[in-house]
Amino acid sequence: DQQVKQNSPSLSVQEGRISILNCDYTNSMFDYFLWYKKYPAEGPTFLISISSIKDKNEDGRFTVFLNKSAKHLSLHIVPSQPGDSAVYFCAASDGSGNTPLVFGKGTRLSVIA
């Protein structure tokens, strides 16, 4: 059973608009969440993270929102740029160091100029 789910395999957004990528999790022990971005032929790179003590973390055009009661987090990209076109992975951890990160299957974002 998937503990981290990214239900949208792909998303297309017009340049300049907001991109919203969603992620749901089932394990209530998760308390640290990360987003990774992956370009073709490259490995994923860290984008932004959020701890469960927060409900929002912002870094430039990227904001991650966490709704613990709904076990849901989302990544907002505003404004979206063509260079944002990539696969985005959501990952979760219980932060203990005793368990590995659990990844979603990714969402492919295409930003159309």
Added chain:
Amino acid sequence: GAVVSQHPSWVICKSGTSVKIECRSLDFQATTMFWYRQFPKQSLMLMATSNEGSKATYEQGVEKDKFLINHASLTLSTLTVTSAHPEDSSFYICSASEANTGELFFGEGSRLTVL
């Protein structure tokens, strides 16, 4: 869906010994595999990129003689931690890129504990 398997999932070893961790793509061919190290409350650190049939490309600061990576086939890459020390204790996670589509799949991680 495609599965990436890591073995062992947990290994405990004595300081000074070497440990091999396997990463297998179970139902697809992976031309590229990535090895990461995970620290608590931190993002993954990319250690190296492994391409089938060629030498791995290591990230800056990663000792290639200590972390030996071999990608001998399209379904298997191995990471050998040589002369392990307690500070090498960590989770090591691999990901595999499907040969035709480039889609990426993650392994479940291998926990190394060095005593």
